[in-house]
Amino acid sequence: MDGPKHENLDARLARLPQEVAVPRNLWPGIARAIERRPRRARTFAIAASLSACAVGALLWAALHGWDWKGAADPGAAHPVSASARGASFDEPRDTAYLAARTDVERSFRDRLAVLDPRTRDTIQASLAEIRRTHEELRRELVAQPSNAVLEHLLESTLNDEFDLYDSVVQGTQPSMNRS
Amino acid sequence: MGPVHLRPAAEAIEPEVEPLAVIAAAAEGNVTAFEHLYARFSPAVYGLCLRLTGHPPTAEDCTQETFVAAWRALDRFERRSLFSTWLQRIAIHMVLARRRGLRVRFEVAEPPAGMPDVADPGAGAPPIDLERAIATLPEGARHVLVLVCIYGFSHGEAAQALGVAEGTCKAQLHRARKLLSAALGLEE
Numbered sequence: 001m002d003g004p005k006h007e008n009l010d011a012r013l014a015r016l017p018q019e020v021a022v023p024r025n026l027w028p029g030i031a032r033a034i035e036r037r038p039r040r041a042r043t044f045a046i047a048a049s050l051s052a053c054a055v056g057a058l059l060w061a062a063l064h065g066w067d068w069k070g071a072a073d074p075g076a077a078h079p080v081s082a083s084a085r086g087a088s089f090d091e092p093r094d095t096a097y098l099a100a101r102t103d104v105e106r107s108f109r110d111r112l113a114v115l116d117p118r119t120r121d122t123i124q125a126s127l128a129e130i131r132r133t134h135e136e137l138r139r140e141l142v143a144q145p146s147n148a149v150l151e152h153l154l155e156s157t158l159n160d161e162f163d164l165y166d167s168v169v170q171g172t173q174p175s176m177n178r179s
Numbered sequence: 180m181g182p183v184h185l186r187p188a189a190e191a192i193e194p195e196v197e198p199l200a201v202i203a204a205a206a207e208g209n210v211t212a213f214e215h216l217y218a219r220f221s222p223a224v225y226g227l228c229l230r231l232t233g234h235p236p237t238a239e240d241c242t243q244e245t246f247v248a249a250w251r252a253l254d255r256f257e258r259r260s261l262f263s264t265w266l267q268r269i270a271i272h273m274v275l276a277r278r279r280g281l282r283v284r285f286e287v288a289e290p291p292a293g294m295p296d297v298a299d300p301g302a303g304a305p306p307i308d309l310e311r312a313i314a315t316l317p318e319g320a321r322h323v324l325v326l327v328c329i330y331g332f333s334h335g336e337a338a339q340a341l342g343v344a345e346g347t348c349k350a351q352l353h354r355a356r357k358l359l360s361a362a363l364g365l366e367e
Contacts (some may be wrong), residue, residue: 007363012309013328019222020229026243027217033247034210039337135278140342149272152252156244 049140110166111172123168197262207255213253217246220263225272230325231274233314241277245270267330271340312362322354323348 112120134157141150198219224245228238233300248269256265322341326332327348332340338348349361 009360010328011361013324014331016309016329018226018330020226020240022221023235023244024239026221026246028218028240029243030246030250031210031214033243034250048185060344088326132337149248149252149269152248153272153276156248156251 003073104162104165108168111168114172115168123164127161127164130164133157134161183345202253202256202262205250206256208254213236213246213250216262220266221246223263224266227267227270227325227330228274230313230329231271233316233321237277241270241273244273248273257315264323268340271326275341309363315362316355316358319343319347320351320358322353324355324359326351 112123115123134154137150137154137157141147141154144150180249198215201212201215205216225238226243228241229235230237232241245266249266252269256262261359314326316324323337324338326340327334334345334348334352338345341348343351
C-alpha cells in the first residue's frame with residue numbers, strides 16, 4: 001500500500017504549510033464573544049449583578065449547578081451528584097431550577113409567536129441544532145468524563161441556548177410594546 | 180488569490196517557541212495577551228480548520244469558536260501538552276461538533292473558492308491544485324489525510340481525535356491516498 005507513489009504523495013502533502021493566513025481579522029468577533037461570555041468565575045459576578053434578569057440568573061444557576069433551595073440551606077445535599085451526572089458540569093435538575101427554566105422557555109415561546117413564520121422556523125431550527133449538539137456532547141462526556149474540552153463545549157451549548165432565548169426576548173420587546 | 184502567508188507580518192515571536200509568559204498572562208485574564216496569542220496561532224488554527232472542513236466560511240467560524248473556547252478554558256490549561264497542540268484539539272472538536280449540521284455544505288462537488296493558492300513543488304503540471312484536490316475528498320477520508328499527512332498525527336492520535344477506530348483511520352487514509360492520486364493524475 002505504501003509504495004513509491006504514496007511516498008511521493010506523502011512528501012508533497014508534508015510540504016504543505018500548516019499555517020494559512022486568515023482571510024479577515026476574526027479578533028473583533030472573538031473579543032465580543034469573550035466579553036459576552038466571560039469565564040465561569042466572572043459569570044458569577046455578572047449574573048449576580050443582573051439578578052433581576054431571569055435568563056442571566058438561570059444561566060448562572062445552570063453553570064454553577066446551584067440548588068436554589070440548597071442555597072438557603074448550605075448543608076442541603078445537591079440533588080444530582082457529579083458522578084451521577086457523568087461530568088463536572090451539567091444542568092441542575094431540582095424543581096426550582098426546572099420551574100425557572102420553564103418560565104424562561106415560556107417567555108421565549110410567547111415572543112417567538114410574534115415573529116413571522118420564516119424567522120420563527122429559522123430560530124426553532126437553530127434551537128433544535130443547539131439541543132441536539134448538547135445531547136451529543138453530554139453522551140460523549142459519559143464516555144470521557146475528564147475531557148475538559150467536551151465539558152467546555154457542553155457549557156457553550158447551554159450558553160448558546162440561553163443566548164438564543166435572550167436574543168428573541170430582547171429583540172421582540174419593541175414590537176410587543178407597540179399597540 | 181495571493182500566496183499563503185505563513186504568519187502575520189506583525190508577529191515577532193519565534194514560531195517554534197511557545198510564548199509561555201503570554202499564555203500565562205492570558206490565563207490570568209489579560210485580553211491583550213490573548214489577542215497576541217490569536218495573532219500568533221490563528222493561521223495554524225485556521226489552516227487546520229480549512230483543511231478539515233474544505234469550506235472557508237465554516238473554517239472561519241470554527242477558528243473563531245476555537246479561540247473563544249480556548250479563552251474560557253485557558254485558566255484550566257495545565258501545560259501537559261504544547262499550547263499549539265491544545266488549540267489543535269479544540270479546533271478538531273469544533274469542526275466535528277459542527278459536522279453533522281453542516282454536512283451538506285462540507286461535501287463540495289467542485290473545488291471551493293478560497294482555498295490557499297499553494298504552489299505544488301512536487302508536480303510538473305498537476306491536473307488540479309493539491310489543496311483543492313484535498314478539499315474534494317469525502318469528509319472522513321479528508322479528516323484522516325489532513326491530520327496524518329499534513330499535521331503529523333499518528334494513526335492512534337488521529338483515531339482518538341476523530342473518535343474512530345484506528346483500523347478505520349488506516350482504511351480512510353488508504354482511500355484518501357487513492358482518490359487523491361487519481362485526482363492528481365499520479366501513476367498507479
